[in-house]
Amino acid sequence: MDNLTTQGISLPRLGLGTFRLQGDACRTAVESALSLGYRHIDTATMYGNEEAVGAAIAASGIARADLHVTTKVWHDQLAPDAIRRACDVSLDKLRLDRVDLYLVHWPSPTMNLGAVFDSLVKLKEEGCTRAIGVCNFTLPLLRESIETIGAPIACNQIEYHVLLEQTPIHTYLAGKAIPIVAYAPLAQGRLAEHPQLTAIAKKHDASPAQVALKWLLDQDGVAAIPKAGRPASQQSNLDALKLRLDDDDRRVIAALPKNQRFVNPGFAPAWDKATA
Template sequence: MEYVRKDGVEVPKVGVGTWQMETQVAYESVSTALELGYRHVDTAQLYENEAGVGSAIADADVDRSEIFLTTKVNPAHRSVADIVESVRASLNRLEVDQVDLLLIHWPHPLADLPAVIDGLNECVRQGLTRFIGVSNFGVDRLKRAQNLSDVPIFTNQVLFHPWWPQRELLSYCQQEDVILTGYSPLANGGAIDDDLLAEIGRVYDKSGPQVAIRWATQHENVITIPMSTSREHLAENIDVFDFKLTRSEHDQITRPSYLKTGLSMVRGQIGV
């Protein structure tokens, strides 16, 4: 495993995502992931599976201190009091005293950003989370969140894959020492049948999806959270640190495409 080091902690570059997993499925997936060596788990209030994630962590033969656990606040919670109350409920479902990282899930159009950031800060002050961050923020909104926050913004969790490389945002995060956490690194399955990824993978005896994940993790200050319910794929997704893409291969893989990104988002919404 490789790590991103920030604020005195090491965060595994590959974690397990749990989006679209029902509670029992999340329990099984996270249990398998922890057994396979994952030590970074991502969930959210809106996923409605925190109880399954928490039970998996509680039942695992792994100390809680070894696991970097992230959850995300439902943006409907817009006041400091509502945010804190919702996070306490998350901790109860997760069966933990605090999470390692707490994010606002996305910017709510009716939310007052200062109040939201103050709510996240209050969760740090009360010991409910070690670090805070945001998700689905662009550069301008991220800058504003940084200026409003009393504690550093640890990460911005956003869509990040070869067809949506987020170059401007990535550059800003790297300059500001904000971790970019990439979700959907396989473009909701788009990486599975990609000819170029498969061709490069054959050089290293790896699959196309493994090449896509390695592409993500070779970026400075980037971690990624692929999602899978298959033991085989969970094992494959973490087995990406015994090879390194060349600069030329990395550049070939980076192919910004609104079309492919749009198609991948449609696949994700309909569960294809």
């Protein structure tokens, strides 16, 4: 599986998202994914499943050095002391002495961005995480973080799929050699009967979801973390890597409306005003 190199870490381009997977179902899903060859597992404090993820990792027998684990601190825990406590709790639940990537899950309007990154950098220096990054940061927030503060961001994890335009952020981050990690890359299951994707899929003896996933992973500097609880879905996502989309396929996908955002909690940034 291809990896992206960022801030000294090697990030598998296809990972397993675990949002909304809980308890034994989560543990079973992570165990299945690891047995199929996944080496990138994404979780978060807010998901409430770090213990299940940690149990699956412990049972897998996979060498720690061969596994990438991401977790995240929630938006209401961005004071320096709270970040430290949250990280300690996550490591304890995951049964790990470090994670590979520790992310700000959502920006907060009350956060002191400089203090947030000071705290994250300290965690990195102390070996609690190998790299730090952000999720759901708008272009202005990215510019402030990277250009003003000088934060060593390893990625921006954002909603990204065939129905949502992310070119401005992608172009900016590509210029800084910082990858995007696409969450909800299958539009939360909404692509199964999409007519244009279905037509492309039939041409390649594939599924619409595989077409959508391969479109993302064909882009430079993009990784993806589709949630998949069933082994068959996990294998299907792995098999998407074998697809070869052609120029006609890409033209059809490029012409799709790309204004559909499916993850937008009440505290999210005003995305339509945050691209300048």
